[in-house]
Amino acid sequence: MLRGLSAGLLAPLGWPAASALAATGGGVYPNRPVRLVVPFAPGGATDTLGRLLGRAMESSLAQPMVVDNRVGAAGAIGATAVAKSPADGYSVLLGGVGTNIVLAYTQPSLPYDPVRDLMPVAYLCNVDYVLTVAAGSPYRSLDDLLTAARKRPRAVSYMSTGMLGPLHVALEYLSKRAGVSMVHVPYKGESPALADLLEGRIDVAVMTVPFTRPLVQDGRVRVLATISAERTASMPDVPTVAELGFAGYAVPIWNGLFVPAGTPAPVAERLHAAAATAIGAPAMRERMVALGVTPTGGTIAGYARFLQSERERWTAMIRDTGLMAG
Template sequence: MNDQLPPAQSPANQDRRRWLLRNAAWGAASLLASHPAWAQSPYPSRPVRLVVPFAAGGATDVLGRLLAKALEPGLGQPVVVDNKVGAAGAIGANQVAHAEPDGYNVLMGGVGTNIVLEHTMPDLGYRPQRDFAAVASICNVDYVLVVAQDSPYQTLGELLADAKKTPDKLRYMSTGPLGPLHVAMEYLGKLSGAQMIHAPYKGEAPALPDLLQQRVDMGMMTALFTRPQVQSGKLRVLATLSAQRMASWPEIATVAELGYPGFAAPIWNGFFVPRKTGAEVVDRLGKVTVAQLQAPELKNLLEKQGVSVTAQGPDAYEKFLQAERLRWQQMIRESQVLTKS
């Protein structure tokens, strides 16, 4: 039996082999670190899911689909809208809050999902400030108070006077219990002394037949969804919930102008991702979104449909959200909506 090691396995050669392997591994790691695109696929490398937490056919869904299509050229990937409906938007928001923080699950959130519900739903499965990172603000959405064309109420004053005279007779719809529209209407009731019954729906489209048949007396709907119904003679607008008259519908008075100074229920939308999403992904999504919203074609299209484009990036949007939290906390407290539910 030969006790001699072959040359390749001699101690000197083994040490040299180990040294080469160590340096090869170090070199590969250094190369990958200096070229991160080699280490992982650039974002996005597959379709992005945009969760719209309201029913298909409603105004939020329409806006979401317009934006999804507009984002595709900038991202270089399809953006697929996924309607996750229920609980005033909480079901869809909760799903995104607990999704992988990889940038492939984006919430089209709003004042309800990302501020109000935290204060009105104690068992909410997420906490907006803790669980979401702001990507970009999209727009302020113009909402109006509407009745059926053949409703006996010609003005907001007549409707509120009747609701004050005969409490719990009139019914108004919103897109979910304890959402921002519910808070806004209860706040208006507090200011006017009117008492109405809240009738929550999963979206504007499902509520329309009941409104037309006057199974509900008044709706709180977007100008985008409402305008065609008004133009076809099916609905009549009583007022806008915005702080100022709408640029696209300037003849409609605000609730504040009709006797309730200071009243306004700002309803806005923005994009959010899970909080632990990487900063580079948030920045990419934010830049693409803002760039598309500032493009004249999309901006004009959105504004013609009853929204005001805001187009803020992540940092500016976070500052805006801080101020909005204070505003809505006050409205919730003064409306006493929690004690009535």
């Protein structure tokens, strides 16, 4: 099911042929490979999504999309690389809540401004994240984990994919509401954290459903709850944090495409159309849902409005955690 994808997104966009064949520095766009910057480590869910999407967009663009993993600083390194690239459509960011919302409020020295320096192109999907422990962990429920954290302040540790990123905010927000203090251990992605989770060097990890599900099937990890607003379709037996005593708790995590500000509108529209065609294909939708990702969609203008509403939501949550910069 492709929630939120308007029929108009998949229809011919109707701009003049000359605009559709926009020239950037000479020649038709694109006339060479397009770089898709993924700001997290290879092997994680964002990387998997980026590679899947890149392959799907290649047929529309008639050029390769080359994935470039720029890892570190909760996604800021990759986002900075795109923000400071030429505004010609050849550098595209697979961005999300962290790179395009949260970091602006938590990192005062962020080398780019998400609103000023990056332009939205396509709202791709929502991604389900779950709280995960090793199979041998003594914590069999979220209540077990939080009870231990209350009894032993700062003895329980949790992993996120970057200091002051959205998952850090999500767990600090939960800690605040639960009245506990846990130790945050940042990693550059899910894959680098897995060994430490399995060996008990960290107690709980915030990981995506697509990354976690095979580990559950192999009996290596156990899932305690999802941080999304609703239960995930691929793990329907896993309760939400809200269901477990924290009414209203929901941390939506999403992904979309961005280009440097100033990119010509016809180029952005060309990328938008390629993304829309990719996520509108039934086979692609099925693959994304199987990965634990819900395709979204919409217009570029609609995506811009969504981003504004997300800024308001995250500002309030970050302020409550005490992580607000300045």
